[in-house]
Amino acid sequence: MEKVLTGNQSVSWGAMRARAQVIAAYPITPQTTIIEELASLVSDGKLDARFIKVESEHSALAACIGAEQAGARSFTATSAQGLALMHELIHWASLARLPIVMADVNRAMAPGWTIWTDQNDSLSERDTGWLQFYCESNQEVLDTVLLAYKIGERIKLPVMLILDAFFLSHTAEAVNIPEPEEADAFLPPYEGDLIVDVENPRAFGGMAGVDYYQEFRYMQQEAMLEGLKVVEEVGKEFGERFGRHYGLIEPYRCEDAEAIIVTSGTVTSTARDVIDEWRDRGESVGLLKMRTLRPFPIDLVRETLRGVPKVGVIDRNICPGFGGIWAQEIKAAMYDVDQADRPDIYGFIAGLGGRDVTPITVNEVLEKTLHPEKIEKHLNWIALKA
Amino acid sequence: MSDKVPGQITYDIAEREIMSSGHLACPGCGATLSMRLALKVLGPRTVLCIPACCWAVIDGPFPYSSVGVPLVHCAFETAAITATGVRHALDVRGQKDITVVAWAGDGGTFDIGFGALSAAAERNENILYICYDNEAYMNTGIQRSSATPVGAWTTTTPAEHPKEEPKKNLVEILGSHRIPYAATATVAYPDDLNRKLEKAKNMTGMRLLHIFSPCPPGHKSLESDSIKISRLAVETKVFPLYEIENGTKFTLNRESAGVPVTEYTKLQGRFKHLTEAELKQMQERVDYEWDILMKRIAVFA
Numbered sequence: 001m002e003k004v005l006t007g008n009q010s011v012s013w014g015a016m017r018a019r020a021q022v023i024a025a026y027p028i029t030p031q032t033t034i035i036e037e038l039a040s041l042v043s044d045g046k047l048d049a050r051f052i053k054v055e056s057e058h059s060a061l062a063a064c065i066g067a068e069q070a071g072a073r074s075f076t077a078t079s080a081q082g083l084a085l086m087h088e089l090i091h092w093a094s095l096a097r098l099p100i101v102m103a104d105v106n107r108a109m110a111p112g113w114t115i116w117t118d119q120n121d122s123l124s125e126r127d128t129g130w131l132q133f134y135c136e137s138n139q140e141v142l143d144t145v146l147l148a149y150k151i152g153e154r155i156k157l158p159v160m161l162i163l164d165a166f167f168l169s170h171t172a173e174a175v176n177i178p179e180p181e182e183a184d185a186f187l188p189p190y191e192g193d194l195i196v197d198v199e200n201p202r203a204f205g206g207m208a209g210v211d212y213y214q215e216f217r218y219m220q221q222e223a224m225l226e227g228l229k230v231v232e233e234v235g236k237e238f239g240e241r242f243g244r245h246y247g248l249i250e251p252y253r254c255e256d257a258e259a260i261i262v263t264s265g266t267v268t269s270t271a272r273d274v275i276d277e278w279r280d281r282g283e284s285v286g287l288l289k290m291r292t293l294r295p296f297p298i299d300l301v302r303e304t305l306r307g308v309p310k311v312g313v314i315d316r317n318i319c320p321g322f323g324g325i326w327a328q329e330i331k332a333a334m335y336d337v338d339q340a341d342r343p344d345i346y347g348f349i350a351g352l353g354g355r356d357v358t359p360i361t362v363n364e365v366l367e368k369t370l371h372p373e374k375i376e377k378h379l380n381w382i383a384l385k386a
Numbered sequence: 387m388s389d390k391v392p393g394q395i396t397y398d399i400a401e402r403e404i405m406s407s408g409h410l411a412c413p414g415c416g417a418t419l420s421m422r423l424a425l426k427v428l429g430p431r432t433v434l435c436i437p438a439c440c441w442a443v444i445d446g447p448f449p450y451s452s453v454g455v456p457l458v459h460c461a462f463e464t465a466a467i468t469a470t471g472v473r474h475a476l477d478v479r480g481q482k483d484i485t486v487v488a489w490a491g492d493g494g495t496f497d498i499g500f501g502a503l504s505a506a507a508e509r510n511e512n513i514l515y516i517c518y519d520n521e522a523y524m525n526t527g528i529q530r531s532s533a534t535p536v537g538a539w540t541t542t543t544p545a546e547h548p549k550e551e552p553k554k555n556l557v558e559i560l561g562s563h564r565i566p567y568a569a570t571a572t573v574a575y576p577d578d579l580n581r582k583l584e585k586a587k588n589m590t591g592m593r594l595l596h597i598f599s600p601c602p603p604g605h606k607s608l609e610s611d612s613i614k615i616s617r618l619a620v621e622t623k624v625f626p627l628y629e630i631e632n633g634t635k636f637t638l639n640r641e642s643a644g645v646p647v648t649e650y651t652k653l654q655g656r657f658k659h660l661t662e663a664e665l666k667q668m669q670e671r672v673d674y675e676w677d678i679l680m681k682r683i684a685v686f687a
Contacts, residue, residue, distance in 0.1 A: 021478045022471065050474040054467065055505035062464035063501070066435065066471020069458050072478050074471070092461055196456040196472060198484060200430050203451035205459035212448055 005175040007168030010138040011077060011103045011161075012037035013175075014145025017045045017183035018101070021190075022074035024052040024063035028082040029115045030165040031105045035077060057082035061089040061102070068098040069204055071195035073149065076100070079105035079165065080121040087125065090158075094129030095216065096205055097223070099159070099195070101145065101153030102130075106265065106316075108353040114276045116354020119163035119265065119317040123293070123325045129220050131159040131227055132293040138168060138175045143244055146178070148232050151186050155223045155352040156194075165354065167266040178242060186241055224295040231292060248297035251304045253279055254286030259369045260343075261308040262330055264290040267314055267350075267357045274362040285366060290326060301333045311343040312369030314362070316351040323347050323379040346372055350382040398578055400426040409452035411444045416599030416610030416616060417518040418444055419573045420452065421489070424516065427583040430455060432485045433476070435469040437499060437615025438462040439491030440525045441518070451608055463498040465490040466506035469513040477512075485514060485587055492519040492533035496554050507563035510591045517556065517594070520601035528604045534625075537668055538656045539606075545659035552671065557596050557630060562632035565592040572598040572624065574616035578627055598625045618650040625675045628683070636683040647672050 011034045025035040041047040054060045057078050064074035082103050093100050108118040135141045140162050148159035231248050239245035253275055263271045268289045278285045288304055315324025327347035334342055348365050351357040361382055368375045404425035404466045411418035446452050460468035469488035476484050484556050495517040522540045523529040530540040532554040543549040560568045571579040586593040598619050600612040619625035621643035628638045647669045651657035
């Protein structure tokens with residue numbers, strides 16, 4: 001079935017097709033239309049789920065933790081301040097190994113108050129043990145909800161899917177919605193094995209002394225590494241069933257590239273058009289779309305960028321005191337590549353607080369990456385007002 | 387329950403023990419006895435959600451557990467909402483007969499978890515919330531909470547400047563949410579505790595039980611005095627035994643024994659710095675609060 005859906009509706013329809021059983025959420029712009037749609041779907045009986053209308057995002061995630069620990073597939077969604085308020089429990093969900101799925105509509109952190117997009121909210125949760133997928137289109141958003149449950153439930157880790165405020169969340173496009181039976185065949189009901197069971201009483205999350213804690217962390221890391229394989233496997237299965245393929249990264253026209261730019265989220269679509277223009281003019285430039293932040297696909301990134309002379313990373317985020325966060329990740333991944341094959345990597349900050357990233361922005365990044373004589377290697381601000 | 391003869395003690399405590407020995411409680415811990423008694427009534431088809439509090443430690447370290455029922459440890463401020471999540475999941479999975487209990491200390495109830503508790507009460511979630519109240523952050527080393535009584539010493543309210551503010555009235559606040567049931571109880575009256583647990587277990591919607599739990603290290607009392615202190619809390623009117631149904635119907639469960647407050651305070655080092663004048667003030671406050679409670683009972687009787 002094809003329908004015109006906004007990014008937020010795509011999230012809701014994804015959660016419905018995934019047959020989420022317990023939903024807990026608190027409203028925050030620009031996430032609100034996700035939960036409004038879900039409230040309608042539950043109210044109309046189209047989705048057989050409990051919707052707990054909690055008093056805070058902190059409680060939203062806590063409710064999902066309780067529900068998931070008791071064996072129900074759970075879902076929540078938030079943005080910015082709401083995600084930050086959840087932070088304690090974002091760690092908790094992963095260490096408790098609960099495959100909760102959450103949508104984060106990227107919104108810049110306050111102050112000043114803003115509802116427009118950038119990635120600092122989700123990137124601040126990088127080290128919490130959640131898988132993170134950055135989506136580019138509404139179709140990818142809907143599909144990623146289904147993928148997220150299947151991947152997360154296999155490796156017992158929570159998954160965050162991320163979409164840009166307004167550029168995706170409130171923009172409508174045609175989306176192919178899998179039929180319920182197709183979605184069910186891909187994603188069967190959740191069968192948790194380490195869940196609350198009165199016939200076999202266990203304590204979950206009790207005191208872990210120095211004899212155990214480090215091993216919990218080791219197992220979490222191993223699950224993430226397993227995730228690298230599972231993301232690809234599940235993506236392949238999804239592709240076979242639905243004809244749409246999703247992996248960890250998406251290289252685009254990278255063959256023999258003189259320069260590659262690295263993007264995530266909706267900036268990718270803009271960059272793809274720009275790359276096409278440059279390629280049509282005979283320029284050897286390519287694009288690397290980072291779909292996955294964690295687990296970080298180190299090997300695939302190395303494979304794609306090894307031997308490429310110049311790489312420009314567009315960061316719609318800033319780690320104050322260091323620079324762009326994706327650039328930092330890419331540089332860390334490339335450190336172990338032989339020096340002769342290691343690209344020069346240039347960092348660009350653009351589009352913070354929802355400022356438009358247009359073809360002009362991407363052109364500037366490409367020009368500067370190809371002709372870096374006048375720029376800083378580490379950190380360059382694009383369209384910064386004097 | 388057997389027929390009661392006034393003045394005769396006829397406790398009907400179930401023989402069964404759900405909880406086991408080997409837990410990590412301090413000797414004389416009222417919170418531990420509360421759990422033992424509660425589980426006897428609640429039975430094995432119970433799930434406990436326990437946030438950071440003494441009981442997060444008492445149950446035992448991974449991979450051990452002493453409660454004998456599933457225990458979901460949860461973040462400090464999330465007892466009520468974690469229990470809510472568990473409740474909805476069990477409902478969805480067709481396990482509606484299981485009792486879901488949030489079991490939290492006074493810090494997790496009166497302070498950091500109060501927002502989530504109030505919200506769960508407002509939504510009338512189908513959970514049983516039990517606060518074992520030892521009147522301070524005992525697990526972290528006796529810091530004051532909003533459940534600490536006026537005049538008490540704690541490590542953050544030194545004897546030179548003891549707590550100046552009266553204790554928050556949890557049961558009245560929860561009653562004001564118009565939840566089906568809110569009641570007080572304490573370990574010296576296991577028959578009363580039993581009855582309230584049984585009653586709460588068989589109700590649906592949000593139920594709150596507030597259990598006063600003596601704490602020898604925190605109250606600076608003798609381990610052997612815990613039951614005596616629990617009983618004196620009631621006999622001196624410091625901790626009246628009462629219940630509120632649907633937020634309006636107040637019922638007193640134990641008449642005043644008219645014992646002076648000093649009989650209660652003198653067994654606890656946390657009150658030993660109080661002067662005669664201060665103790666007199668405490669008596670006046672206790673009498674005043676008791677009068678208010680009697681008026682509420684009369685109004686809604």
